[in-house]
Amino acid sequence: MKYDVALKTAAGLLADRGERYGAPDECFTRIANLASVFFNRTVTEYEVAMMMHFVKLGRAMETQDYVDNYIDGINYLAFATQFSGASKTDPVSVPDEVGIRGAAMPATVSQFAPKRSPKAISEDALRQAMDAVSAELDVVES
Numbered sequence: 001m002k003y004d005v006a007l008k009t010a011a012g013l014l015a016d017r018g019e020r021y022g023a024p025d026e027c028f029t030r031i032a033n034l035a036s037v038f039f040n041r042t043v044t045e046y047e048v049a050m051m052m053h054f055v056k057l058g059r060a061m062e063t064q065d066y067v068d069n070y071i072d073g074i075n076y077l078a079f080a081t082q083f084s085g086a087s088k089t090d091p092v093s094v095p096d097e098v099g100i101r102g103a104a105m106p107a108t109v110s111q112f113a114p115k116r117s118p119k120a121i122s123e124d125a126l127r128q129a130m131d132a133v134s135a136e137l138d139v140v141e142s
Contacts, residue, residue: 001067009067010074024079049080 001009014024021027028045035043053076060069 046083052076
């Protein structure tokens with residue numbers, strides 16, 4: 001699987017998971033609260049995202065050809081980034097807009113962005129957005 005297809009697949013999976021499990025912020029908070037009770041210490045959403053990524057890394061070590069481990073791993077690292085508090089003021093230079101292959105995301109994609117919550121975007125809208133990005137960046141699926 002090519003990297004751009006992996007990224008699109010990971011993004012598409014979020015819509016399905018969001019509908020099934022609820023908003024990511026709420027889900028990670030729920031897991032962190034449960035883990036905090038179990039471990040008798042405060043567990044953060046960032047730690048949950050990293051632990052879930054570690055699960056995927058551990059599984060990938062055994063089954064290198066199982067794509068699910070990589071797709072979920074991409075998403076868990078994205079959530080860890082969000083929960084880490086990383087911002088544009090951090091030492092790493094982060095462009096205002098990042099897209100596939102480092103190109104800016106087309107303005108036409110903003111119409112698909114959720115307005116109120118992560119649940120607001122439908123799977124169809126996400127697919128349309130990804131198709132718009134692919135068309136503008138001339139991405140060819142394999």
